[in-house]
Amino acid sequence: MQEAETLPQEENEEWVKVGRYPSLREAYDHGLVILAMGEACRVEEAEAPGEYDLQAEVHPAGKIHHELEAYGHEVSARKAMPAVEPETRVYPAGGWLTAAWALVLIAIFYQQGQDPSLTDRGASSAVGLLREGEWWRPFTALFLHADLSHLAGNLAGGAAFGTLVSRAIGPLKAWPMILACGTLANVIAARIVYPESFLSIGASTAVFAALGLLSGVGVAETFRERATLPWMRILAPVLAGVVMLGWLGSGSPGSNTDALGHVCGFGTGLVAGAAFGLNRLFHTDHSISHVA
Numbered sequence: 001m002q003e004a005e006t007l008p009q010e011e012n013e014e015w016v017k018v019g020r021y022p023s024l025r026e027a028y029d030h031g032l033v034i035l036a037m038g039e040a041c042r043v044e045e046a047e048a049p050g051e052y053d054l055q056a057e058v059h060p061a062g063k064i065h066h067e068l069e070a071y072g073h074e075v076s077a078r079k080a081m082p083a084v085e086p087e088t089r090v091y092p093a094g095g096w097l098t099a100a101w102a103l104v105l106i107a108i109f110y111q112q113g114q115d116p117s118l119t120d121r122g123a124s125s126a127v128g129l130l131r132e133g134e135w136w137r138p139f140t141a142l143f144l145h146a147d148l149s150h151l152a153g154n155l156a157g158g159a160a161f162g163t164l165v166s167r168a169i170g171p172l173k174a175w176p177m178i179l180a181c182g183t184l185a186n187v188i189a190a191r192i193v194y195p196e197s198f199l200s201i202g203a204s205t206a207v208f209a210a211l212g213l214l215s216g217v218g219v220a221e222t223f224r225e226r227a228t229l230p231w232m233r234i235l236a237p238v239l240a241g242v243v244m245l246g247w248l249g250s251g252s253p254g255s256n257t258d259a260l261g262h263v264c265g266f267g268t269g270l271v272a273g274a275a276f277g278l279n280r281l282f283h284t285d286h287s288i289s290h291v292a
Helices: 024-036 061-080 095-114 117-122 126-130 137-143 148-169 171-193 204-223 236-249 259-291
Strands: 015-021 041-045 052-057
Touching (some): 024 061, 137 171, 137 204, 171 204
């Protein structure tokens, strides 16, 4: 940027030249500084072709020169900053972790067939957790299934959403967060229904936690552009997640679908994903400011 020249104050119908710029846009940009001060200004073509003079009234010209000079230094400093782009890294899909999770589910389902009491001992139970202190139930319930179709549906959903979360935040972070959010969702659901006797099993709570994580991370990523995006665009990942939740998580009438667990799973994942994403953006911005 060519800094404004300090030129002799030649009076021309009570207007004086306060700057000369190599483009009309640059002249207008500096004119906004004057208008923000509450003073009048105008732009005229200079004698030299392709250059423009910014003019102001005589009386405030001194303080206008000072403000334009400060603005010029600020613009120059911004242009001198290194161009550090926000992190947009795409992580590995973590197929080996997804495969390990799937194998564990299949092995436990086989074991359920050999020992039916395993389901009763490991199901998420409001009474078992809150009255009997059986703390493991919210976690172990994520690995138990009622039948083969129940298992197959959760394997498909978990593989799809787990892979997407892994590519967004990394598989070594994704799967612990998915399981942690699923476990917390079972705890919350048990607390809501207690003291009623309520049992639930299935990985679907964790699957919908993965969907919530995706939505939360998406909100955090679009939040960076909040100055130029409408709120509806920022919240679009959440709205998309809610649609998916309603489509996949409500179940058919009369079914034994744990809709409350699905909602809690999506909610815990949404909060965790947004917190993770905003924390990552904060540290990215912080590192950029230190580089600058």
